[in-house]
Amino acid sequence: xxxxxxxxxxxxxxxxxxxxxxxxxxxxxxxxxxxxxxxxxxxxxxxxxxxxxxxxxxxxxxxxxxxxxxxxxxxxxxxxxxxxxxxxxxxxxxxxxxxxxxxxxxx
Amino acid sequence: xxxxxxxxxxxxxxxxxxxxxxxxxxxxxxxxxxxxxxxxxxxxxxxxxxxxxxxxxxxxxxxxxxxxxxxxxxxxxxxxxxxxxxxxxxxxxxxxxxxxxxxxxxxxxxxxxxxxxx
Numbered sequence: 001x002x003x004x005x006x007x008x009x010x011x012x013x014x015x016x017x018x019x020x021x022x023x024x025x026x027x028x029x030x031x032x033x034x035x036x037x038x039x040x041x042x043x044x045x046x047x048x049x050x051x052x053x054x055x056x057x058x059x060x061x062x063x064x065x066x067x068x069x070x071x072x073x074x075x076x077x078x079x080x081x082x083x084x085x086x087x088x089x090x091x092x093x094x095x096x097x098x099x100x101x102x103x104x105x106x107x
Numbered sequence: 108x109x110x111x112x113x114x115x116x117x118x119x120x121x122x123x124x125x126x127x128x129x130x131x132x133x134x135x136x137x138x139x140x141x142x143x144x145x146x147x148x149x150x151x152x153x154x155x156x157x158x159x160x161x162x163x164x165x166x167x168x169x170x171x172x173x174x175x176x177x178x179x180x181x182x183x184x185x186x187x188x189x190x191x192x193x194x195x196x197x198x199x200x201x202x203x204x205x206x207x208x209x210x211x212x213x214x215x216x217x218x219x220x221x222x223x224x225x
Contacts, residue, residue, distance in 0.1 A: 043216060049213075055213065087152055091209075091210040097154070098152040
């Protein structure tokens, strides 16, 4: 199974900050990566797929990049509704696996 | 609007069984593979199982193979997950999700909570 490791596990930031979350795969996944946002008590929401393609309706302050084993999710200017937990997920091979999550908290 | 509505969760004793359901609306159900993803309390996301649009092909994570069975009834726009031989570690919120090409999950239900406890 491909292991997905996110860093950091949590971070504290202020509204307006630029935030970057990293996801590292245990082997190359050829951009077969999705990012999700989950707020407490709610279902996850797809943000990006193919590492950098924005899902319809997702604000453009979210962006993704990377290649090989290393990928990043960037929020260019953190908004109050962005305080949540973010997960990466690889779909290069089965089983589909998720990172452990990164919790973005208010500073 | 795409909607997925799960039901069937609840409290069950270890070794017991449950059948989860997920009713879909707002899209042509039979055109899409579907999946179940679970989340233990306070933990991350774990893919459980997927099924092709026709229902002819199913996929499972190894640890659940043989205990869980995914199925669908396209005439009823409904996805199912039969959970057997339940263990305490199966306690989780179970989400139904639409799987784009069996790859990533673009729409999710609100989840149904399964608690395995004596």
